Amino acid sequence: MKLHNSLSGRKEAFAPADPKRPTMYVCGPTVYSHPHIGNARPAVVFDVLFRLLRRRYGDVLYARNVTDVDDRIIAAAEQQGVPIDAIVERYTAVYHGDMAALNVLPPTIEPYATRHIPQMLAMIARLIEQGHAYEVEGHVLFHVPSFPAYGRLSHRSRDEMIDGARVEVAPYKRDPADFVLWKPSTPEQPGWDSPYGRGRPGWHLECSAMVEAHLGVTIDIHGGGQDLKFPHHENELAQSASVHGGAPLARFWLHNGFLDIEREKMSKSLGNVLLVHDLLKETRGEAIRYALLAAHYRKPLDWSRAGLARAKHALDRLYLTLSQLPGPNEPEPSAPAPRGVLAALEDDLNTPKAFAELFALARAANASDDPERRRKLKAELLAGGQLLGLLQENPETWLKTSGQSALDAAEIERLIDARAAARKARDFAEADRIRDQLAAEGVTLEDRAEGTRWRRAG
Ligand code: AMP
Ligand code: ZN
Numbered sequence: 001m002k003l004h005n006s007l008s009g010r011k012e013a014f015a016p017a018d019p020k021r022p023t024m025y026v027c028g029p030t031v032y033s034h035p036h037i038g039n040a041r042p043a044v045v046f047d048v049l050f051r052l053l054r055r056r057y058g059d060v061l062y063a064r065n066v067t068d069v070d071d072r073i074i075a076a077a078e079q080q081g082v083p084i085d086a087i088v089e090r091y092t093a094v095y096h097g098d099m100a101a102l103n104v105l106p107p108t109i110e111p112y113a114t115r116h117i118p119q120m121l122a123m124i125a126r127l128i129e130q131g132h133a134y135e136v137e138g139h140v141l142f143h144v145p146s147f148p149a150y151g152r153l154s155h156r157s158r159d160e161m162i163d164g165a166r167v168e169v170a171p172y173k174r175d176p177a178d179f180v181l182w183k184p185s186t187p188e189q190p191g192w193d194s195p196y197g198r199g200r201p202g203w204h205l206e207c208s209a210m211v212e213a214h215l216g217v218t219i220d221i222h223g224g225g226q227d228l229k230f231p232h233h234e235n236e237l238a239q240s241a242s243v244h245g246g247a248p249l250a251r252f253w254l255h256n257g258f259l260d261i262e263r264e265k266m267s268k269s270l271g272n273v274l275l276v277h278d279l280l281k282e283t284r285g286e287a288i289r290y291a292l293l294a295a296h297y298r299k300p301l302d303w304s305r306a307g308l309a310r311a312k313h314a315l316d317r318l319y320l321t322l323s324q325l326p327g328p329n330e331p332e333p334s335a336p337a338p339r340g341v342l343a344a345l346e347d348d349l350n351t352p353k354a355f356a357e358l359f360a361l362a363r364a365a366n367a368s369d370d371p372e373r374r375r376k377l378k379a380e381l382l383a384g385g386q387l388l389g390l391l392q393e394n395p396e397t398w399l400k401t402s403g404q405s406a407l408d409a410a411e412i413e414r415l416i417d418a419r420a421a422a423r424k425a426r427d428f429a430e431a432d433r434i435r436d437q438l439a440a441e442g443v444t445l446e447d448r449a450e451g452t453r454w455r456r457a458g
Contacts, residue, residue, distance in 0.1 A: 138184035222250035
């Protein structure tokens with residue numbers, strides 16, 4: 001298996017340090033509002049990697065944290081006039097619901113930042129003791145020049161980093177690149193007692209402390225969006241390696257590319273922020289997931305209505321094939337994943353190639369008239385879909401609910417019954433009229449010995 005490692009800037013052969021239990025940490029959401037479609041990209045991408053690792057190694061320790069202390073959370077609580085806990089609770093539940101609708105599996109563990117304050121304070125104490133951090137005016141800062149490898153992950157020069165971080169040049173900083181490990185809280189802000197006064201942790205420290213607490217000193221994979229590479233991941237790396245005598249925080253660093261909307265950067269000021277919650281009102285979760293995986297994870301993804309429609313259409317075709325093939329509609333747990341799909345994903349998560357492989361299987365199944373082969377190809381399609389977190393619905397249900405028709409399923413079935421009654425009464429004109437009416441609504445009928453089946457035309 002090969003994965004692109006941001007540290008080297010190259011694809012490298014991947015093997016976990018402990019083949020019985022690979023470890024992966026992905027920076028999770030800051031829970032202060034509804035996740036947008038860009039936030040869903042890392043969740044979905046690393047869910048595919050989680051599924052792939054599970055298939056290969058069995059047991060995977062995958063942690064995705066919840067950042068539940070942050071200035072944006074404090075601001076949201078103030079704005080809505082509710083306690084911070086209410087914001088955290090509400091938007092954590094929203095995040096879980098939205099991600100579940102995209103078939104994102106829960107991670108093995110989901111640590112919350114505020115439940116790891118003692119571990120963070122212990123890490124700060126060790127950093128101060130070792131000369132990597134210093135206390136000044138209620139703050140504790142990490143001293144960047146104490147870690148000569150700083151910048152190695154983001155491949156930036158010192159000047160670029162100072163500009164890029166847009167660090168406020170606080171007079172108490174010994175070096176402009178130094179960053180906060182602990183900062184003071186006002187009485188209204190959330191805070192914890194510490195040797196440096198009442199305060200709260202810096203964001204970067206949270207992840208370092210939670211990785212150490214749950215996964216160990218050096219993990220196999222650390223992931224997140226490309227915007228996190230600098231400064232967040234560079235800082236996590238510096239803190240953890242410093243406190244652990246130089247031992248690396250992660251062997252592989254993976255970063256997903258950014259998502260734009262109709263070729264524009266998604267931003268509040270442009271008013272084009274697309275929430276998963278709103279997309280789910282008009283589209284199926286699997287179609288959103290397919291559209292997110294239709295580009296390779298490291299490439300930029302241009303989100304568009306047309307792209308989403310293509311994703312939906314692609315799934316309609318796969319479900320139509322599944323509905324016509326013999327055999328169960330659920331993947332058998334022991335069914336091997338199709339080799340082509342597996343090989344594509346094991347080559348740095350090449351999801352576009354994996355999709356092409358699914359279509360090759362569907363074409364082969366459609367072209368075959370050997371029931372045994374058709375059954376086998378269906379099982380493979382389902383197993384490949386499962387690895388990608390797709391094709392998890394009953395094909396008939398998908399096809400019945402997938403079109404844009406104004407008729408709901410109950411109404412369609414009522415018309416089908418009326419048509420059957422007309423035919424029984426030998427009123428063929430009426431039966432044909434109903435069939436045409438349904439066709440005009442995009443519903444096609446198929447008369448079978450056991451009754452009439454229907455689906456919406458993709
Ligand atoms: P946040 O909750 O703002 O810390 O972001 C959570 C995750 O979403 C991070 O891994 C970000 O890198 C990722 N993210 C935010 N915006 C986008 C975007 N437009 N495209 C891809 N990933 C994004
Ligand atoms: Zn992090």
